[in-house]
Amino acid sequence: MNDAAAEKAALRRVLRARWQSASTSAPGEVTSALLPWVRERLSGLADPVVAGYIRHGHEVDVEPMLQTLIAEGVVVVLPRIIGQNLEFVLWDGRSLTEGRYGLMEPRGDETRTIGSIQVLVVPAMACDGSMVRLGRGGGFYDRALQDLAAESAVVAVVGDDALLPAGRIPREAHDIQVYAIATATRVIPASAG
Secondary structure: OOHHHHHHHHHHHHHHHHHHOOOOOOOOEOHHHHHHHHHHHHOOOOOOEEEOOOOOOOOOEOHHHHHHHHHOOOEEEEEEEEOOEEEEEEOOOOOEEEOHHHOEEEOOOOEEOHHHOOEEEEEOOEEEOOOOEEOOOOOHHHHHHOOOOOOOEEEEEOOHHHEEOOOOOOOOOOOOOOOEEEOOOOEEEHHHO
């Protein structure tokens, strides 16, 4: 393990310990802050596609926002783990099944390539002011984001208490800086990072 990977592992341990403490509750939902931002990014697109996720553990809940987008006619896809990779499957807003690691995944078979997704809303353990995202350490999103279209926006979602100063999360060669960071109360674009 290199120094950056070791620093990330140590930071993950600190965050997990914080989450397991009795005084720390789940960080809530992000709909009020992120939904208008997503709508603006999709404005004028003929066939908008948004990738989201179903909350697991201490992640911020984005499902209400995804439900709203589906009701507005936006195609919403969720990740499903296949081997060591993610595929993005069309979600109808209802049909879910438990997948690997206890993650809830869509049941359907209709997929979208990552290049066809305009906004990717991804969970994060933490983010810093340099727009670096700290995931859980499995590398699934890191591998998927390598094929991202240049005009796509990756939004990492964290609790307000998981925003760290710039440079706090080591950035490795495979880490893609996010376009924005969203919390329950605000959206921070890269230009503000």
